[in-house]
Amino acid sequence: MTQHDWAQDLAPWIRLEQIPGVGPETARKLLNTFGLPENIFSASFSALQKVVSERIAQALLAPPSDEASALIDKTLTWAEQPGNRVLTLADADYPKTLLDIPDPPLILYAKGRIDLLQNRSLAVVGSRNATTQGVLNAEKFSEVLSQAGLTIISGMALGIDTAAHQGSLRGAGSTVAVIGTGADIVYPARNRTLAHQIAAEACIISEYALGTPAIASNFPRRNRIISGLARGVLVIEAAAQSGSLITARMAAEQGREVFAIPGSIHSPLSKGCHLLIKQGAKLVESAQDVLEEIQHHDVPLRPTPAPSPAAKAPAASPILVAMGFDPVAPDVLATRCEIDIAAIHAQLLTLELDGLIEMLPGGMVRRLATS
Known part of the structure; x- marks a missing residue:
């Protein structure tokens, strides 16, 4: 396909998304009736x-507005840059898993390795x-699952x-970041270095047109x-009330598995996970718990390496033993x-530095828990 043909095919999709009053549901009705977007724009008024x-x-x-024409030109120019792709529902590279959900986006703007969009994936x-423990869990679980061959999906x-x-x-499965802004915008700004690394080594995707800023309502939808x-x-x-629970609910509605890591009964950030487990989510204590649930799929995943039997954990300090894994006040520890x-306080400082x-x-x- 020549560059002219490619641009001619893509432009009507972008134009359709920019028509006032045409949301995803209306667009799908039009596509089901007329086929490709160019057929919609050439249809009669009565049809x-x-x-x-x-x-x-x-x-x-009506002819495209000046704003729509400018966006089409901007998008076509962006898509010509190395590593950038605009995928439509008619594109062979459009992720097949999204075709199974009730409201797949008409267009995906992608930066990086679009091959990852076809991989077996897990959202984290x-x-x-x-908390520090939550960050450690997320990083380690994702690394092990990626090493086993799963692509990790998250929202950056x-x-x-x-x-x-x-x-x-750090694993072979790598990652896909689904963002809530245009693909030409980095948000949050603190993740600029991470965004550039994902674009270079993995994949960033968005359903929002180029230049779309961070709008609160867009994030739950993505x-x-x-x-x-x-x-x-x-x-x-x-x-107990969080965007993560929205994602979990959507996963259940889409027929996906839902997993949750439990935590302390005293932590507000454990409430949502405990609620999910009560509602039927699978309780997860290790990456292997996740892998075993999805092993029945056709392509076997790489097993996670077992710990060396010779390796022994260092003896825990008496303070750590007395502390357990629930939050505790220093004066309570002193009594224990x-x-x-x-x-x-001196020993706690040393333990924190370690x-x-x-x-x-x-x-x-x-x-x-660092293991």
Whole structure:
């Protein structure tokens, strides 16, 4: 296909998305009736009125607005740059898993390795305000699952999403970031370095037109793509009311598996995961729990390496043993260990520097599971 033919095929798709009043549902009705977008724009007014309102039919027959024409030109120029692709529902490279969901996006704007969109995938999501333990879990689980061959899908938000992308980039399965802005915008700005790494080594996708800024309502909507691309969704830390639970609900509605990592009964960020488990999500304690659930699919996954039998964990300090894994106040630890409070604070500082505990708001401390 020549560049002219390619641009001629793509332009009507972009134009269709920009017609006032034509949302995804209306666009699908038009496509089901007329086929490709160019057929919609060449249809008669009477034929269009059988599918859409008079106002929308008139808008479809009107010449493209200056704004729509400018966006088409901008998008075609962007798509000519190395690593950039615009995938439509008619494109052979459009991810097949998204064709199974009720409302697949008409267009996907992609940067990087679009081959990852066809891989067996798992979504990993969770709180933006994650604890240190949650970040460690997200990074390690994603790394191990990626090493086993799963592509990790997430939303490039701060917290759990960021850790999931960083961990999965170290494995063969790599990662796909589904963003809630235009593909030419990095959000949040703190993830600029990560975004450039994913674009270079993995894949970033968006359903939103180039130049679309960060709009709050767009992020919950993009969650259906995160879950739709994946075989299942793993939730790592989520409050009782959170976007991660929206993703999990969408996954269940799409027929995907839902997994959740439990946490302390005292942590607000465990409430969402515990709620999911009560509702039937699979409780996960290790990456192997996830892999075993999806092993029945046709292509075997690489097994995760077993720990060496010769390797022994170092003996835990008495303070760590007394601490357990729930948040605890230093003065309570002093009582449990029968140690002076000043000595407790000195040892807690050492344990924090060694990455074995984290300090929590309110002066509480918590042990980290680092294995």
